[in-house]
């Protein structure tokens with residue numbers, strides 16, 4: 001169970017919240033000019049980040065307000081909570097963070113190219129070419 | 138901007154209405170242990186949903202009617218009879234006795250609408266949205282702790298504060314009205330489930346304590 005700090009209400013159980021997906025996905029400026037493919041990518045394609053990930057959350061059984069959160073998708077460590085509309089804060093990768101001892105080779109098919117935020121950690125060799133084409137945006 | 142008022146008619150027969158937890162009234166009585174854990178429904182309280190910004194001109198006008206608007210999470214303000222619970226940064230719930238409703242000759246909603254005027258905000262009669270449970274007694278906190286993840290210890294949860302949260306996985310507003318008394322506001326359709334859940338949680342306190 002995550003304990004999430006709502007900017008309005010303080011720390012509450014994860015069950016009081018709803019997940020709103022990836023943050024900072026802007027609505028297209030000229031939706032009419034998009035091709036079907038671009039429109040589909042805006043609607044359905046999201047990053048599948050291993051590591052620090054900016055996402056939207058709604059405190060649905062509390063103050064009913066949206067906010068953004070920077071969460072590590074591996075350790076579930078909540079690195080930052082910040083208001084909607086605010087730019088994504090930069091969080092230094094913690095050198096002490098260990099992503100467990102399990103081999104990453106087994107799930108390498110779901111791992112895209114490693115992002116800069118996790119490049120300092122020991123993930124072993126990651127072969128981007130093994131990722132399915134659709135997995136990277 | 139929504140303006141909602143109840144339309145009082147000449148032949149309102151309020152004696153015929155049924156509160157959401159009325160079918161459980163006997164069970165509540167049978168399941169209550171005096172002074173330890175007592176549960177009852179306080180039906181038909183007048184409730185008004187407010188959407189307004191504190192500190193604005195219209196916010197001040199509305200605050201003058203309600204006896205203030207609470208500042209932040211947990212806050213409750215009000216004057217005698219009327220309480221305002223903080224639900225969100227621009228959202229509040231007014232709770233007042235049944236008689237404050239215009240169906241019974243009260244003028245609370247009318248005064249709030251007048252205070253709102255054409256200002257930015259909302260005054261909505263929500264009296265039928267939720268019902269009210271009153272849970273009292275020395276073990277009332279222990280009953281709630283079985284299904285509420287908030288820290289209910291008095292050093293954190295003080296008398297005169299209220300929070301939107303979950304009890305038994307039901308979204309409710311929980312208001313601590315006294316050292317050993319709580320008001321719980323579930324939505325009407327959850328009243329039966331939550332009532333039975335609370336009765337179940339109270340059951341152990343009706344049994345003799347195991348030495």
Ligand SMILES: [Zn+2]
Nearest residue numbers: 006009059063
């Ligand atoms: Zn909140």
